[in-house]
Amino acid sequence: MYSFTCDYTEGAHPEILRALTETNMQQEPGYGEDSFCASAKKRIREATGCPDADIFFLVGGTQTNSTVIDGLLEGCQGVLAVQTGHIAVHEAGAIEFCGHKVLTLPQHQGKMDAGELKAWLDSFYADGTYPHMVQPGMVYISFPTEYGTIYSRAELEGIGDVCKQYGLPLFIDGARLGYGLASPAADVTLQDIAGLCDVFYIGGTKVGALCGEAVVFPKGNAPKHFFTHIKMHGALLAKGRLLGIQFDTLFTNGLYMEISAHAIRMAMKLKTIFAEKGIPFYIDSPTNQQFPILTSSQMAELEGKIAFEIWERLPDGRAVTRFATSWATKEESIKTLQQLIG
Numbered sequence: 001m002y003s004f005t006c007d008y009t010e011g012a013h014p015e016i017l018r019a020l021t022e023t024n025m026q027q028e029p030g031y032g033e034d035s036f037c038a039s040a041k042k043r044i045r046e047a048t049g050c051p052d053a054d055i056f057f058l059v060g061g062t063q064t065n066s067t068v069i070d071g072l073l074e075g076c077q078g079v080l081a082v083q084t085g086h087i088a089v090h091e092a093g094a095i096e097f098c099g100h101k102v103l104t105l106p107q108h109q110g111k112m113d114a115g116e117l118k119a120w121l122d123s124f125y126a127d128g129t130y131p132h133m134v135q136p137g138m139v140y141i142s143f144p145t146e147y148g149t150i151y152s153r154a155e156l157e158g159i160g161d162v163c164k165q166y167g168l169p170l171f172i173d174g175a176r177l178g179y180g181l182a183s184p185a186a187d188v189t190l191q192d193i194a195g196l197c198d199v200f201y202i203g204g205t206k207v208g209a210l211c212g213e214a215v216v217f218p219k220g221n222a223p224k225h226f227f228t229h230i231k232m233h234g235a236l237l238a239k240g241r242l243l244g245i246q247f248d249t250l251f252t253n254g255l256y257m258e259i260s261a262h263a264i265r266m267a268m269k270l271k272t273i274f275a276e277k278g279i280p281f282y283i284d285s286p287t288n289q290q291f292p293i294l295t296s297s298q299m300a301e302l303e304g305k306i307a308f309e310i311w312e313r314l315p316d317g318r319a320v321t322r323f324a325t326s327w328a329t330k331e332e333s334i335k336t337l338q339q340l341i342g
């Protein structure tokens with residue numbers, strides 16, 4: 001049985017495994033002070049066009065989101081996100097566990113609207129009792145969103161302008177960043193992302209690495225004691241070299257974008273198969289996550305042969321499903337799906 005349930009079912013790209021093996025017996029300092037982390041940071045600074053960027057390697061997405069948000073917020077502050085945002089739905093209350101409320105806004109195909117963000121902030125500060133409330137301290141969005149959609153440059157600029165008006169840092173969750181940037185629908189580059197926010201991260205776990213995320217503060221604007229925050233949140237590896245080697249490999253010879261583009265090509269093939277079968281989509285996603293609406297009989301045809309996620313049950317018995325491709329998706333798996341789906 002082949003799984004399309006998520007984009008981290010496989011281990012790591014062969015080049016990463018090779019690099020880990022070849023450097024295995026080399027002695028290095030711990031906690032990210034090794035030569036591999038230094039090289040990876042240099043490559044990421046070059047790729048983002050941010051020579052002064054502060055870069056940190058953390059073990060996973062949830063730890064990264066909670067560490068960045070907790071590190072940037074004061075105790076009385078919360079973070080603004082859409083209702084479907086990852087931190088609001090699928091992180092088990094990790095942000096609230098750190099003492100910060102997730103303040104939610106409406107979502108539009110997974111995205112935040114700049115006008116609604118401004119209206120929320122205007123209304124908040126127009127209320128004379130706002131000092132008694134959780135204070136908005138930052139804005140969180142993801143690229144791509146939970147629905148595989150991506151923000152245009154204009155949309156990012158609009159949100160960024162509102163953030164600047166209210167003095168709020170903009171944080172972009174990039175767990176699937178490569179897949180967003182590699183989409184034909186994207187009109188932004190990695191350098192653009194770096195220039196349009198205050199902090200973002202480059203996802204490794206979902207994009208070819210065994211584990212790990214690279215947090216980038218583009219302007220050298222990391223909060224005070226951020227390294228200590230990483231350790232407090234259990235996101236710091238003693239053998240930091242594990243993360244350094246992986247990101248050094250991913251950012252050598254364009255590998256990160258190369259494997260991201262492969263995932264998008266596979267997703268578009270998958271999308272075409274569903275469309276040719278007359279199967280509707282819940283949302284038009286231009287990235288590696290596709291959301292076809294399947295009947296119970298169509299799902300039964302795939303049972304035990306193709307794994308996928310049920311995203312939402314519909315009243316008529318159909319279901320919104322999620323099929324995710326990745327850097328490791330094989331074309332033969334797409335052809336198998338094509339033969340099975342009715």
